[in-house]
Amino acid sequence: MKKGWGLTVYAVLFVAFVYGPVLILPLFSFNDNTFATFPLTGFTTRHYVDMLGQRQMIASLMNSLRIGLAVTVLATAIAIPAAISITRYRFPGKPAVLSMLMLPLVVPSIVLAVALLVIILRFLGLPLSLWTVAAGHVLVALPFCVSVLISRLEGFDQSLEEASRDLGCSPMQTFRRVTLPLAMPGVISSLLLGFIISFDEFVIAFFLTGTENTLPVYLYSQLRFPNKLPGTLALGSVILVVSTVLVITAEVIRKRGVQTDNPGDY
Amino acid sequence: MSEPLIRIEGVTKRFGAFQALHGIDIDIGRGEFFSLLGASGCGKTTLLRILAGIEEPSTGRLLIDGQDMVGVPPERRPTNMVFQSYAIFPHLNVEENIGYGLKNLKLSKADMQTRIGNAIEMVKLNGLDKRNAHALSGGQRQRVALARALVMQPKVLLLDEPLSALDKKLREEMQLELRAMQRTLGITFVFVTHDQEEAMTLSDRIAMMSGGRIMQLDTPKALYENPANREVAEFIGTMNLFPAKVTAAKDAVLSLDGGLLGPMAAPAAKGVAMGDMVQVAVRPERVSIEKPGPAGINRIAGRVKEAVYLGDRINYVLAAQGLDRPILATSANTSGEIYPLGTEVMATWDTEGARVLTS
Ligand SMILES: Nc1ncnc2c1ncn2[C@@H]1O[C@H](COP(=O)(O)OP(=O)(O)OP(=O)(O)O)[C@@H](O)[C@H]1O
Ligand SMILES: [Mg+2]
Numbered sequence: 001m002k003k004g005w006g007l008t009v010y011a012v013l014f015v016a017f018v019y020g021p022v023l024i025l026p027l028f029s030f031n032d033n034t035f036a037t038f039p040l041t042g043f044t045t046r047h048y049v050d051m052l053g054q055r056q057m058i059a060s061l062m063n064s065l066r067i068g069l070a071v072t073v074l075a076t077a078i079a080i081p082a083a084i085s086i087t088r089y090r091f092p093g094k095p096a097v098l099s100m101l102m103l104p105l106v107v108p109s110i111v112l113a114v115a116l117l118v119i120i121l122r123f124l125g126l127p128l129s130l131w132t133v134a135a136g137h138v139l140v141a142l143p144f145c146v147s148v149l150i151s152r153l154e155g156f157d158q159s160l161e162e163a164s165r166d167l168g169c170s171p172m173q174t175f176r177r178v179t180l181p182l183a184m185p186g187v188i189s190s191l192l193l194g195f196i197i198s199f200d201e202f203v204i205a206f207f208l209t210g211t212e213n214t215l216p217v218y219l220y221s222q223l224r225f226p227n228k229l230p231g232t233l234a235l236g237s238v239i240l241v242v243s244t245v246l247v248i249t250a251e252v253i254r255k256r257g258v259q260t261d262n263p264g265d266y
Numbered sequence: 267m268s269e270p271l272i273r274i275e276g277v278t279k280r281f282g283a284f285q286a287l288h289g290i291d292i293d294i295g296r297g298e299f300f301s302l303l304g305a306s307g308c309g310k311t312t313l314l315r316i317l318a319g320i321e322e323p324s325t326g327r328l329l330i331d332g333q334d335m336v337g338v339p340p341e342r343r344p345t346n347m348v349f350q351s352y353a354i355f356p357h358l359n360v361e362e363n364i365g366y367g368l369k370n371l372k373l374s375k376a377d378m379q380t381r382i383g384n385a386i387e388m389v390k391l392n393g394l395d396k397r398n399a400h401a402l403s404g405g406q407r408q409r410v411a412l413a414r415a416l417v418m419q420p421k422v423l424l425l426d427e428p429l430s431a432l433d434k435k436l437r438e439e440m441q442l443e444l445r446a447m448q449r450t451l452g453i454t455f456v457f458v459t460h461d462q463e464e465a466m467t468l469s470d471r472i473a474m475m476s477g478g479r480i481m482q483l484d485t486p487k488a489l490y491e492n493p494a495n496r497e498v499a500e501f502i503g504t505m506n507l508f509p510a511k512v513t514a515a516k517d518a519v520l521s522l523d524g525g526l527l528g529p530m531a532a533p534a535a536k537g538v539a540m541g542d543m544v545q546v547a548v549r550p551e552r553v554s555i556e557k558p559g560p561a562g563i564n565r566i567a568g569r570v571k572e573a574v575y576l577g578d579r580i581n582y583v584l585a586a587q588g589l590d591r592p593i594l595a596t597s598a599n600t601s602g603e604i605y606p607l608g609t610e611v612m613a614t615w616d617t618e619g620a621r622v623l624t625s
Pocket of ligand 2: 310311312350426
């Protein structure tokens with residue numbers, strides 16, 4: 001018991017540091033005051049009603065949702081064949097390909113953003129828009145999607161695919177009838193992850209967007225107006241709840257997938 | 267043999283710098299129960315996967331039913347495989363697993379149901395049709411894997427150590443069932459195992475493999491009675507080996523000098539000439555134990571180091587001068603008598619029971 005003490009204190013402090021600031025958000029979003037300061041002055045849901053009235057905010061939310069959806073579908077669609085070739089085929093330069101795929105993880109997003117900006121404007125001559133933001137987001141989401149899928153594909157016996165071929169299925173049919181169903185928990189995790197990464201990405205969106213804003217960029221621009229703050233807090237709280245639910249769902253699906261694979265195996 | 271169903275010609279397989287198979291030549295007949303036998307890592311699975319089309323040979327030819335199979339993908343070969351790991355689809359139930367390959371055959375629903383039903387019957391999985399794959403025992407998985415391949419009615423069924431995960435009793439039961447099934451269906455079986463007893467029980471012929479090569483290809487009886495070399499002799503059953511020098515060869519009998527072991531005689535063997543150093547090989551059940559007596563041909567004096575009483579027979583372990591390994595002898599228990607430990611005895615055998623091995 002004695003030994004556990006230090007650890008318990010550590011754990012409590014850890015949780016407080018990590019989640020304390022986050023919980024401030026919903027707290028003030030229900031506080032009946034325009035300024036986010038203590039002491040609290042009363043309970044209200046007024047900020048939530050205000051929030052719905054802020055047309056621009058809702059528009060940027062919609063932009064973010066649309067981009068998030070497009071990004072995650074695209075990134076996952078690209079990640080699936082990538083993960084399959086990395087886990088299933090022998091080819092020269094595989095380690096190099098894998099590190100290239102993972103590179104966006106370690107390149108600072110500001111560097112990535114500037115590089116993309118130069119490429120888009122100078123070399124491609126494309127106008128900045130939500131599409132260019134989406135393209136940048138696919139790039140940053142890709143390593144995450146690929147790793148989730150790789151770990152899933154490595155998790156099941158390759159002889160299942162060989163058995164499918166042996167039983168008369170072409171590579172395409174095998175993908176549809178064996179690989180995809182078994183990789184499904186990974187695909188869903190990848191979709192959720194890709195969405196969340198795009199949804200809260202700021203730097204690239206800030207640099208690459210045209211006239212329309214994504215939600216994080218919009219929220220940042222509104223920080224100058226104190227009276228808009230409570231609505232921002234309300235929206236932040238909603239996003240917090242929704243993304244928490246998404247992440248937990250992703251994790252539960254992943255865990256369940258792992259369980260059905262190893263049915264108390266030998 | 268008439269036209270073989272499978273013809274393997276000079277097949278080799280390299281994995282990078284490692285050569286897993288060296289020039290394999292095998293003909294397998296229609297309806298034959300053929301086994302690949304060998305220690306772990308000798309290339310059995312690799313050869314089976316080449317037959318299935320999951321791996322391609324690095325060089326060599328493979329014909330099945332007269333058709334060149336090189337470059338033909340697994341889904342278009344007349345073979346089906348029972349995998350070493352069973353490879354049961356975890357997201358499907360028993361019935362769906364067994365019917366997996368039938369879906370591609372464009373059968374009517376009724377036909378498909380009949381075939382699945384028959385297969386379930388054949389492997390005695392009745393009542394488990396809807397059971398989820400991950401709720402099956404090891405023995406049941408193995409049956410699903412077997413049914414899933416059999417239901418395709420392949421010309422060749424490839425089985426990769428299908429019984430190794432089962433306990434002894436179930437394994438022996440399944441061996442009998444497999445053999446019966448193979449006879450009734452008339453399908454050619456290529457069966458991989460590292461268990462020599464299993465191979466002997468089941469096979470028409472056995473290819474004994476080692477280090478990616480075939481050491482000997484023969485019937486179980488020939489493999490046991492006339493092993494081609496030391497490795498085969500020792501892998502299949504146990505064998506006493508006595509080093510000796512050939513001193514004379516006449517009338518199909520070799521005379522040998524075993525040094526401290528005394529003079530020996532053995533049936534003549536191909537490629538053995540005067541003066542060669544060879545091994546005289548004698549199976550334990552060919553060695554009889556007698557009371558000490560005069561020295562002579564095929565007689566070695568020894569002392570009982572161990573006597574294991576097994577009811578119907580007695581296994582003796584004898585120490586003999588001039589031999590680092592003990593002599594093993596199995597005597598049928600006809601008199602109920604047993605030579606106690608430490609007794610001086612004489613180990614003897616008939617000339618016809620001995621074999622000469624050069625390698
Ligand atoms: N894909 C591969 N890459 C490299 N080496 C391989 C590969 N597959 C097999 N080998 C090697 O080839 C040799 C033969 O393997 P194989 O699986 O055929 O053995 P086996 O006789 O079936 O053994 P076991 O009884 O253990 O199943 C082994 O040394 C193995 O390490
Ligand atoms: Mg093997």
